[in-house]
Amino acid sequence: MGALLKLMMAMMLTLPIAAASPPTNIVPASFRQTIPMGLGIDGNDIEEQRKEQDSKVVTPTAGPPPDPDSKDNAENKRRVSNKQKKYHIRDYQTCVPGTENTKGCDSNPDQSTCPDGTYPIIRQLLDNNGRLVNQYQYCPGDPPKMEIPEDGRIEEAPRAIIITVEKFRSYPIKASKIQSSPNKFSLRNGHTHFWASKEVQEFKSEISDQNVKIKAIPIQWNWNYGDGSTRNLNFPGEAMPSHTLHDETKTSHSYTKTGKFGVTVTTLYRGEFSVDGGPWQAIPGQAAVPSNSLPIDVWRTEKELIAND
Amino acid sequence: MLILSACIEQSTDNSSTNTNSPKSSLESLDSTPKSEPSPSSLYKPGSAEGPAQNVPFPAMPAEARKFTEDGAKSFTLYYFDLLNYAIDSTDTKEIERISEDDCTICYKSIIDEAEEIKKAHRWQVGGKHQAVVIDSHISGKNIAIVTVEFTSDVGKVYSAPSVVHEKLQKQDATSLAFDLSYNKGWTVHKIMGVE
Numbered sequence: 001m002g003a004l005l006k007l008m009m010a011m012m013l014t015l016p017i018a019a020a021s022p023p024t025n026i027v028p029a030s031f032r033q034t035i036p037m038g039l040g041i042d043g044n045d046i047e048e049q050r051k052e053q054d055s056k057v058v059t060p061t062a063g064p065p066p067d068p069d070s071k072d073n074a075e076n077k078r079r080v081s082n083k084q085k086k087y088h089i090r091d092y093q094t095c096v097p098g099t100e101n102t103k104g105c106d107s108n109p110d111q112s113t114c115p116d117g118t119y120p121i122i123r124q125l126l127d128n129n130g131r132l133v134n135q136y137q138y139c140p141g142d143p144p145k146m147e148i149p150e151d152g153r154i155e156e157a158p159r160a161i162i163i164t165v166e167k168f169r170s171y172p173i174k175a176s177k178i179q180s181s182p183n184k185f186s187l188r189n190g191h192t193h194f195w196a197s198k199e200v201q202e203f204k205s206e207i208s209d210q211n212v213k214i215k216a217i218p219i220q221w222n223w224n225y226g227d228g229s230t231r232n233l234n235f236p237g238e239a240m241p242s243h244t245l246h247d248e249t250k251t252s253h254s255y256t257k258t259g260k261f262g263v264t265v266t267t268l269y270r271g272e273f274s275v276d277g278g279p280w281q282a283i284p285g286q287a288a289v290p291s292n293s294l295p296i297d298v299w300r301t302e303k304e305l306i307a308n309d
Numbered sequence: 310m311l312i313l314s315a316c317i318e319q320s321t322d323n324s325s326t327n328t329n330s331p332k333s334s335l336e337s338l339d340s341t342p343k344s345e346p347s348p349s350s351l352y353k354p355g356s357a358e359g360p361a362q363n364v365p366f367p368a369m370p371a372e373a374r375k376f377t378e379d380g381a382k383s384f385t386l387y388y389f390d391l392l393n394y395a396i397d398s399t400d401t402k403e404i405e406r407i408s409e410d411d412c413t414i415c416y417k418s419i420i421d422e423a424e425e426i427k428k429a430h431r432w433q434v435g436g437k438h439q440a441v442v443i444d445s446h447i448s449g450k451n452i453a454i455v456t457v458e459f460t461s462d463v464g465k466v467y468s469a470p471s472v473v474h475e476k477l478q479k480q481d482a483t484s485l486a487f488d489l490s491y492n493k494g495w496t497v498h499k500i501m502g503v504e
Binding site: 038039040041042043045046047048049050052088090092094095110111122124126129130131132134135136137 | 392395396399413414417418419422423426433436438441443444446447448449450452454456458459461464466475477480481482483484485486488498499500501502503504
């Protein structure tokens, strides 16, 4: 045992001490920070245009200005709601990491994320003619930026089945399973290899007498190593039977401190659905499914063995 | 790691586009023997010494004239070609023709800005825009909404040889929606950011 440890330590000595990787830098896609001028479209102009636009848009929930003479508020409200404009809603997803191949697009690795790690959906509000009225990012569960009352929405196609991200998230999507090498154990400054499972899951549902199939496709694995460092990867990693602690891998992590840590991975799933065997349609938004915690016990080796070498 | 490499690729892309695009237009000029380019008619990119010369006018792709989602996409990307052309040449005739009068950003950020630069005898080097279409749909009768994500390079506006009037910062990926009208061809009704 002593000889083995000694050998290990000799190898460890040649390893550069890996610093804990910083949490993935998530830069909000805010253009307020950059103030380029000159000829070209810049953030200030976009913002000014937005403000101008916003002042033109009458938020449907804002309601009529208070009328002190009105005795019948309900009647008043109804009259206004009949007069109000109707809106189409169109949700779409920008190119998010992990969908480049299916969408044929380039993702922006720095795009801002929702608190649960998923990527925001872009919601467009269009008027009756199809003109763009407003466009904003939203995370499922956010309070609506513009509340459209039911009678203010234009039905796209009556009886069309749409799977919203909220509905998609309600299916029992399984988390990825994680494993480590060495199994649940590591040495300080060694490279612990982690990998997660990758499984496309399918659900069946009957909605309005139609058979709907829903697919959950994993696109991103957001690791939390339990020592304060996190990392988002668009591949799960794989088992490496001959891995040793001095092999850095694409999914390995190096602990700089000893102790017991809990490792989790939150898998982002994008969704697709198909109605009665029809074409698969993309669901904007993703589901974030956290895994169980994998305990890792990180040890250090005896100092005197280093001196002996 | 893919995420990282994508990031690196993107940043190298950005820095190389500036030098690549004039090169490719030079090559295309060279390969057309009929025009017999004399040295004085060759494209010369702008520099600290002076504005670009003989800037090749970008031709509108045939696709960009069609009333289809792809047509609207192609038109929007062409709009960025014209914007980059205007940066080099301060010629806004064509971009003005395809921008509707009440398109605030078209005028404020591009057309009026180019006029101002021209009037003040300044010139811009760099600050070119690159756009990728992320969504396109026909939203109404003769209307399409195209959303792009664009970036722009660093640049400088000169007021005299080697005298920098202002420095332009790099713009990170920013989403913009183009609200387009179709009447025998596309025009830009409105350009809007994402809140």
